[in-house]
Amino acid sequence: MRRMEYYIYHLDEIKSMKNINHPASPAFPFRLLICGGSDSGKTNMILNLLLGNKIQRLHKKRKGEKYVKNDDLVLIGKHIHEPKWTLVKKCYKIFANAPEATRENVTFQALKVNAIPDVTKFSSDRNTVVVFEDLCAELKKIQDQIVPYFISG
Known part of the structure; x- marks a missing residue:
């Protein structure tokens, strides 16, 4: 089994990145739920x-890879401007x-929670990953907009 290089991103805590081998790397199409308590490493996963090892390898002028191959990344949540998501945005711009x-x-x-796009509007020619960040306790109106992503997305 091929192993995934796993990095710990401590942007808000200012600690060094640690490289860990991890066997989790899903294949398309998939639905993936990552849940856990606060500070359990959900966002790092x-x-x-x-990002995979691509950003680290690019800085060394080597070819890297993202473990979830995608063309478009859509983040939907309440905390879309926190440092870790800003890093992802910058990395995708670099890529x-x-x-x-x-x-x-x-x-x-x-996107903020009030701007959840219709799942049928995404291009079937592109692999789109949608991350719902910290929305499990949102109103039923919001939950009803998320459900189609797990049924037909």
Whole structure:
């Protein structure tokens, strides 16, 4: 089994990144629920799946990979401007503007909860990953907008 390099992102805590091997790397199409208490590493797991080792390797002028291969990343949540998501946004911009050999046609979009797009509007020609961040306690009206992503998304 191929192992995924796993990095700990302590942007808000100012600690060094630690590299851990981790066997989790889903294949398309998939639905993935990551849940746990506060400070349990949920966001770090998502960042590792979305960024892989690509950003670290690009800085060393080597080719890396994202573990979840996607073209478009859509973040929907209440805390879309926290440091870890700002890092992801910057990384996707770097991936999109990298030298041709490592460049990817990727986009990143961060949306507030009141702007959840219709799941049927996404292009079937592109792999789109949607991350619902910290929305489990939202109103039923919001939950009803999320349900189609798990049924037909």
